[in-house]
Amino acid sequence: MxxxxxxxxxxxxxxxxxxxxxxxxxxxxxxxxxxxxxxxxxxxxxxxxxxxxxxxxxxxxxxxxxxxxxxxxxxxxxxxxxxxxxxxxxxxxxxxxxxxxxxxxxxxxxxxxxxxxxxxxxxxxxxxxxxxxxxxxxxxxxxxxxxxxxxxxxxxxxxxxxxxxxxxxxxxxxxxxxxxxxxxxxxxxxxxxxxxxxxxxxxxxxxSLFENTPDLWERHFPWPALNVHKYQRGRLKVVSGDAGKTGAARLAARAGLRIGAGVVTLLSPSGALAENAAHLEAVMLAPFESDADLRAAGEAADAVVIGPSAGVGETTVRNLFALAGTGSALVVDADALTSFRQDPEALFSALDRDDVLTPHPGEFERIFPGLLARSAERISATREAARLAGAVVLLKGPDTVIAAPDGRAVVSLNGSPWLATAGSGDILAGFIGGLIAQGMTSFEAACAGVWIHAECGRAHGPGLIAEDLPNLAPAVLAGLLARRPSVKRSGLASGR
The missing domain is CATH 3.40.50.10260 (YjeF N-terminal domain)
Structure with a gap:
């Protein structure tokens, strides 16, 4: 219930x-x-x-x-x-x-x-x-x-x-x-x-307001069928920044892979290919030179994460518009949000209800100026932000709020202070993107991603760094799987 x-x-x-x-x-x-x-x-x-x-x-x-x-x-x-x-x-x-x-x-x-x-x-x-x-x-x-x-x-x-x-x-x-x-x-x-x-x-x-627990979304969690193959488990792509600014995107990509997406590709500017290739194994790598290249890549994806260390400026704006026209669901984070601080309406015009914005309070203020201050509390603010953007909005914090354009909202109460570390938000974006790629609705994927992310933080405790989080996800997922009696003993295919 x-x-x-x-x-x-x-x-x-x-x-x-x-x-x-x-x-x-x-x-x-x-x-x-x-x-x-x-x-x-x-x-x-x-x-x-x-x-x-x-x-x-x-x-x-x-x-x-x-x-x-x-x-x-x-x-x-x-x-x-x-x-x-x-x-x-x-x-x-x-x-x-x-x-x-x-x-x-x-x-x-x-x-x-x-x-x-x-x-x-x-x-x-x-x-x-x-x-x-x-x-x-x-x-x-x-x-x-x-x-x-x-x-x-x-x-x-x-x-x-x-x-x-x-x-x-x-x-x-x-x-x-x-x-x-x-x-x-x-x-x-x-x-x-x-x-x-x-x-x-x-x-x-x-x-219309709920605590974010598995009861809310676990029946829609994308557990793979016995005969599944990797392409059926979803295609996630993540946009990398230029050379020297690539680590955040790799964190998001690895998180998407750990959460179950079958094929994850890092889309890299040509000048950053060597840097990214030196750090990737199961995550695939593809170059792009222009926003037209990104559009083509996005058309072959189920979900795309854009923002982690993407760079703030016109290039990221063009890249987001190119991806918005592909039909892939977008997870818009970090630099991709800040790139629209002078014209939030332009961002909203590119979005649809399958997209997810993942701001922390500072980024929220940049694209929804004054909304937090004039709202009674952050639930009302996030609901109004989702209505304005026409997309799912996730306002991070110790009381993370997720709201859909139709007014549904949840508050997460399992947050952990150990998640206050550089790169943690990039992992969250990857978790959400990976779940959307596997077929979860964007609102439910955002709810599940936030809950799993927090449980990973709680499981590790002191000393947590962002690189730890993807490797903590399997134990959390196993716990979720154990709640499903019908699949406890069935054995799931690993893909092919």
Whole structure:
């Protein structure tokens, strides 16, 4: 099942639908509080707990947590930021028979703290004693558990609403992830995130934003049939830069080969042939002198990667236009993006929905100037970029976002800091190009390429360099293959 990511409004609607179908708010609050208590008890030994409760239903959840932990032998103290303001929170507070005192701006000594103050629905910054407590909590050594979302963050953007915010070691949310759990600032403040099922009705088919996991695309992954040959596994071509600027394209080509493309060819300017030939084995090599040569080469390809060390300037612009007329899907990266910084519309005019743009934030700003700054968050920005470009757009980062022109979008949560190394993006472009060449749709190929790329980074860890990544891909692919019971024992042809 695909993992939906909801906005605050969508989550509110899910709660409303549950009530309309006969589930009471009190029952949902009990289930939520029990889920938080259960997550706490699985991870921490009984001890002293302080529950910080706000006036709304998030605070109501906190009163339920207090009751559950107390029943399991914990010493529990509730600190209320304000009197309960919703009917459900009032009823939950009335059922709590233990100690309740006003919120202190300094943490009371305890073994564990629970932030049940505001959750994902907060729309303004923290104030007064709550803000003071948030600042004081930055010095805590004891664990903090947040209900729904650490207080002080916007549930729809993951951004701080003010200077004072809470951070958690564990966040327990309900039904589905929210946008604020997935985008970087909020995600970094959440610690471990647990999504608890509290019995809300499924909303499959209505969401357009998902977490990027294999569930989303693995049924379309291009595993080869037993009788396949190399040309049926896809023809990928990669455009090299001039002599002295060839390494990035070779990285992309090798990545495309490792991800399964049957035939990968590096298209090299004549002056760089010797340099490229000295480093290539299974990747084929073909010269080109002009954009007309590139057009002919592109017509014999399923996908072409252009940009890694291609050079910034008019030559790359002409080369991209030549390839755009061939019908091959393009993966446009790095220098090919920057070459259009003075005229992004010209780039968009050459693209179609089978093409993929793979900018980092700086490149994104060059071809979509001001879009990130004026968007609520990077998901909205990437969706708008895909609409403007008429192509798939992949905005790199710790919370990589991929969007299609039709509005579909995913956020990748398996990113690794070890991927922040020169050449890593070239490998990603090659992975995506190789998957498109094998027949995946461009959106799904971008999603799969990003996920596999991140898993390679996580598998290696410290010391990773870009050259390591292609050789890590087979183990990740084997793991994906093992998820398919129908092919576990079939034995796949290696091609011929």
């Amino acid at each position: 695909s993992r939906e990511i909801l906005t605050v409004a969508e989550m509110t609607q899910a709660d409303r639908q549950a009530v309309e179908q006969g589930l009471s708010i009190d029952l949902l609050m009990d289930r939520a509080g029990f889920a938080v208590a259960e997550a706490v008890m699985k991870r921490f030994p009984p001890g002293r707990a302080v529950i910080w409760c706000g006036p709304g239903n998030n605070g109501g959840d906190g009163y339920v947590v207090a009751r559950c932990l107390h029943d399991k032998g914990w010493s529990v103290r509730v600190e209320a930021a304000a009197a309960p303001a919703t009917e459900a929170a009032k009823r939950a507070a009335a059922l709590w028979k233990g100690e309740t005192v006003p919120l202190s701006p300094s943490p009371f000594p305890a073994d564990l703290y629970v932030d049940a103050l505001f959750g994902a629905g907060l729309s303004r910054g923290l104030e007064g004693d709550v803000a003071k407590l948030a600042c004081a909590c930055a010095q805590l050594n004891e664990p903090v558990v947040a209900i729904d979302l650490p207080s002080g963050f916007n549930g729809d953007t993951g951004r701080r609403l003010g200077e004072a915010v809470f951070c958690a070691d564990l966040t327990v949310t309900f039904h589905r992830l929210k946008v604020g759990h997935c985008l970087y600032e909020g995600r970094a403040a959440c610690g471990e995130v647990v999504v608890a099922d509290i019995g809300l009705p499924a909303s499959e088919g209505t969401a």
